[in-house]
Amino acid sequence: MQNILRFISNNLFHHRDLSGYFEPVIQVIKPAWRSGFFRAQVKGIRVLGENALKITLKPERKWPTHTAGQHISLTIVQQGRLISRVFTIASGAKKLKETGLFDLVIRTHDKGNFTPYLGELAMNSWVNISNPMGEFIFDEQSNHTTLLAGGSGITPFIAMLNDLQTNMHQHVHLLYYAKPNSHLLVDVLEKLLTRLPNFSFELLNRNEHGSFSKFVSIEHTDELLVCGPEAMYVEAEEFCKSRQIPIRAEHFQAIKPTKPLNEAARFTVKLNHGDLEISNRDSLLSEFQSHNKPVTYGCGMGICHQCQCVKKKGIVKDMRDGRLSDNSEELIQLCVSQAVTDLELEL
Template sequence: MSFIFNPLTNWFSKQFFHHRSMAGYFEPVIQIFKPSWRDGYYRANVQSVTYIANKTVSIELKVESRWPTHKAGQHIELTIEINGRLVTRVFTIASSPNQAMHEGVIRLVIKQHDVGAFTPFLSRLTVNSWVNISKPKGTFLLPQSNAVTFFAAGSGITPFIAMLHQALHDEIPPIHLVYYAKPNEHLLVAELASLRNRLANFTFTLLSRSTDGDVAAKLPEFIGSQWLVCGPQDFYKTIKNYADTHQQSIESEHFSLVDLHTQGDEKAHFQVDHGGIKFTADNQQPLLAQFQANKINVPYGCGMGICHQCQCVKKKGVVRDIRNGKLSDYGEELIQLCVSQVVSDVEFKA
């Protein structure tokens, strides 16, 4: 494939077919022979879809041999087709690099929501169906330290599960996990118990705010260890504020809502990342005009949303369609630059 689709053919594709690569232009043909093959992605085959708790699903994926093995704590972008369009979300890998290297399998543990554009559709995945994944990303990794404290809330347990499974094969410092969830809603408890039995340096405590109080009251006893935090924004902020006050070392992977600015009459600025080229854009002008002002060469035609020549792939972030005010999804989506304005930080494929 790399021999056929070289830089010269990719340049030709951008100039005449408005695709970033010739492979992307021939994508529908390639998919006849390789289902779900997409330019710039990795394929993964669904091995199992199992409900492990109320509204929580465990998905095992067989990855391509060319997929670069992750490090424990990293995440991937998972892309599935929903009602004819590709939708992407980010999830932490909840299995060890050792399993990926020897079995070619990774696991995702995902909390489903009753409404939404992604997780309600995970139940439609079937064994031997195909999805797309990105390469592993992120720097939330187990540090080299004398002692480590994990603080997890809800589905924030997933990176720590991966780290603990990898610890079966590596030397680790003493680790204590403080795990908050609603009563009877802690995930993977039997797995944690098994890991505690196999790892001499690992202990954990299961807590609930309703019965054990806020995490802030638990923090003083862990001063001096290296803190790793994964959970919702409020949970993270509580721990971060305490750590800053007490000069405590902390690393985090926290969930937060996208900071949207949807009032079109009030000017705001956001960062745009186009394949590593970054600039600041406002929410008043169409993106195409701001790309051109920053001398970033992108295909375009009519400039009115009719010819679709300025289509590009938004990887993450939210834009507004100036024709109808509709907001895009946060994940990966094909948009038109000439009729889109930013309402959050955005990232595009080059």
């Protein structure tokens, strides 16, 4: 029966399931309701410092409880478009259980395509979130763990530390790099010192303190956990390899187009069931149709959102205004998007 309903929905209503077709009607009763998403209500927005926000969300009850260290995709509406970015949850499962809330701590960028709009979210307004994702979690079997954070990479470690038991036997040392006077959540770290007897941290910056390696006690490090920019991860990987220390990481990096935007090029699109080579001279929708790839679509002009899909990785250009996406996960519309790099899509 489910296969029959899915067939009818795809072929008659251009949606994966029938509920998506009735989305506008349901939203009158439940704001921001969307098929395949969870809803969350904005319960707090706090400025932490220059270009940093703490956003507190209350997810709907059916949202699965996360494990400290995991991340979500956050989706908001901006100028009629659904735009998404991935952020690590900055609070643990303990807070969610006790209060029904969780926090995101986000660096904002004035010229970004997403974060400048977060400060405009109204209290009690609704956003969409994904399932908790990722396997970057604390190993409670480790006796001596060193944490290495860079910038906003502190967020998973805050969540992990908040969920650690007070009577823990693990020794945890945090090395936190950021620009001078730009370290986030220092007040939270100081409170953790009183609750966790075997926890310590150091606030560092590259210009004054140099490499993290001189702050790592090899004798007292069973594992190194890293969250920060790509350069930090590369350095940490080389360090751990040379000293035979296990390493686990959650690192982020920006990628740039490999070809000039006005130059014809071909890119590979990684799809659910195989790869496809496409041109950057036409929309993704047209490219898929030329390869006889079955795609759900409607108006073909960026109005109805029926060709919407999840871009997991890669950069696309919006054909309406020339705006480039970044490399992170987000919702795109195939009919108005052109490939600028290799892509990974979830149709």
